[in-house]
Amino acid sequence: MKRCLTCNHEYPSALKECPECGYAPIFVRDIPAYAPHFAYDGGGGFKASHFAELASLEEENFWFRSRNELILWALEVFSPASKTLLEIGCGTGYVLSGIHQRFPLTALFGSEIFIEGLSYAAERVPQATFMQLDARALPYSDEFDVIGAFDVLEHIEDDVTVLTEMHRALNSNGILLLTIPQHDWLWSASDEYACHTRRYSAGDIHKKLGDAGFSLLRTTSFVSLLLPLMMASRLKKKNAISTFNPADELKLPRPLNAFLYKIMQLEVRLIKAGLNFSAGGSRLIIARKRDSK
Numbered sequence: 001m002k003r004c005l006t007c008n009h010e011y012p013s014a015l016k017e018c019p020e021c022g023y024a025p026i027f028v029r030d031i032p033a034y035a036p037h038f039a040y041d042g043g044g045g046f047k048a049s050h051f052a053e054l055a056s057l058e059e060e061n062f063w064f065r066s067r068n069e070l071i072l073w074a075l076e077v078f079s080p081a082s083k084t085l086l087e088i089g090c091g092t093g094y095v096l097s098g099i100h101q102r103f104p105l106t107a108l109f110g111s112e113i114f115i116e117g118l119s120y121a122a123e124r125v126p127q128a129t130f131m132q133l134d135a136r137a138l139p140y141s142d143e144f145d146v147i148g149a150f151d152v153l154e155h156i157e158d159d160v161t162v163l164t165e166m167h168r169a170l171n172s173n174g175i176l177l178l179t180i181p182q183h184d185w186l187w188s189a190s191d192e193y194a195c196h197t198r199r200y201s202a203g204d205i206h207k208k209l210g211d212a213g214f215s216l217l218r219t220t221s222f223v224s225l226l227l228p229l230m231m232a233s234r235l236k237k238k239n240a241i242s243t244f245n246p247a248d249e250l251k252l253p254r255p256l257n258a259f260l261y262k263i264m265q266l267e268v269r270l271i272k273a274g275l276n277f278s279a280g281g282s283r284l285i286i287a288r289k290r291d292s293k
Contacts, residue, residue, distance in 0.1 A: 003141045003168075005034060010141050025139075028115050028132060031122070035134035039115040050194075051117045055092040055124075057250040062261035063223070067179060068098045069268050070222060070284050071150065075103065078217060078286050079175040082106055082145035088135050088166065089113070089152035093121030096128050109144070111135070135162045140169040148177040151282075153205075154196045163212035170289045176214055178285040180205060182221065186281060188234040190249065202283060214287035221280030225267045226260060230281045 001010045002018075009020035017024035025032040028039050058064040075082070083106060090096055090110035100108055108128040112118045118130050133139065135149070136158055147166045153159045166176060181191070181199045191199065206216060223230060233249075252260070271277070271284075 001141045001143055003139050005137055005139050013140075013143060025131070029119065031115065031118055031130055031132055033115070033132040034139050035113065035132065035137065038113050038134055039132050051092055051114070051120055053250070054094075055120045058092065058094040060257065061250050061252070062257050062264055064094060065261060066222070066264035066268055067150065067282070068095060069265075070271065071095060071148065071177060071179070072098060072102050073268070073272055074177055074218070074284065074286050075099065075146065079146050082175070084144045084171075085109065085146040085148065086111065086140075086144045086169065088147060088149040088162070089155070090121050090130075091117050093124035093128070095148070095150055096121065096125045100125055100127055136165060138165040138169045142171055143169055144174060145171055146175045146177065150177070150179045151181065153178065153180055154198055154200065155194075157197050159198075160208055160212065163208055163214070167213045167289055172289065172291055174289045175217075176209075176285075176287045176289065178205075178283075178287070180283050180285070181281065182283045183279070183281070186230065186234050190234065200283065202278075205283065205285065209285070209287050213290045215290055216285065216287050218286040219276070219283065220271055221277035221283050222267060222271065223264070223282050224277035224280035225263050227280055 002013050002015065003010050004018035004021060004023050006023040007018060007021040009018055011019050025034045026036055027033065028036055033039055085099065085106050086109040087096055088111055090112050093110060096108055096110050099106065108125065110121050110125070110128050110130045111133050112121065113132065113134055115132055118132060122130050135156060147170055149166070153162060156162055170176065181196065182201060184199050187199055202219065206219065209216065
C-alpha cells in the first residue's frame with residue numbers, strides 16, 4: 001500500500017495519486033520525487049559529488065565487493081523467495097545490480113534522497129523502479145518483503161524515525177537488512193568527510209531496532225580480520241580532515257586490493273559458517289518485523 005505524505009491516507013500502490021486528497025509526487029528528471037526540496041542538496045547527510053567517484057570505483061574495491069557478497073548471502077538464507085525489495089539510499093545502484101543478477105524475479109525498488117545518485121542507479125539497473133524520497137517519511141505501508149539500508153543510517157541524525165518508517169513499510173514478517181559502521185574509537189576524518197553523524201555500538205543499534213519493532217535474526221561484525229590495519233589507518237587520520245584525501249581508501253594498488261579481498265573472502269566464509277565477530281569496522285544485521293511492538 002502507498003501512504004499519502006499529505007493526508008496519511010493509505011491506498012493501492014497501483015494508483016498514481018491519493019484518492020483522498022489528490023496528492024502525487026512531482027517528477028524531477030523523470031523520477032517521482034517525494035521530497036523534492038532535498039533532491040539536490042540532500043539535507044546535508046552526504047555530498048552529491050561523491051557519486052561519480054563511487055560509480056567508477058565500487059566494482060573493483062575489496063570492501064564493496066565483500067559487503068555485496070554478505071548481502072546476497074543474507075538474502076538467500078533469510079528471504080530467498082522475496083517478491084519485492086526496497087533499498088533505502090541506493091546510491092549508484094551497485095548493490096541493486098548485484099541483487100538483480102542473483103534474484104532476477106524479485107521486483108526491485110531503489111530510493112535515494114539525491115537525484116544525482118539515481119541517474120547512475122537507473123543506468124546501472126534499468127529493471128528497477130526508482131524514486132527520490134526522504135527516509136524519514138516513506139510513502140508506503142505493508143508493501144515490501146525486504147528493505148535494505150547499507151551504510152545509510154549513520155548519515156541521518158534521526159535514525160529512530162527511519163527505523164520506524166521502514167518497519168511500517170515492510171510486509172508482515174518482512175526482513176530488514178542493515179550494514180552500519182561501528183565503534184566510536186574508529187572515528188576519523190573519513191567519517192567527517194562522509195558526513196557521518198555517528199558510528200554505532202552493537203548495543204545501541206540492537207536497542208533501537210527492538211524499540212522500532214524488530215526481532216534480531218543475525219548480527220555480526222565484519223571487516224574484523226582487517227581491524228588492526230583499519231585501526232592503524234584511522235589513527236593517522238585523526239584530526240586530519242584538512243589534508244584527508246577521500247579517494248585514498250578506494251584507489252588502492254591492485255596487489256593490495258587483491259590481498260585485502262582474499263582476507264575478506266575468508267571472513268565472509270566464516271560468517272556464512274555461523275561465526276559471529278564481536279568487533280569489526282562494520283556490522284551486518286538481519287532482523288524481522290514484528291507485527292506489534
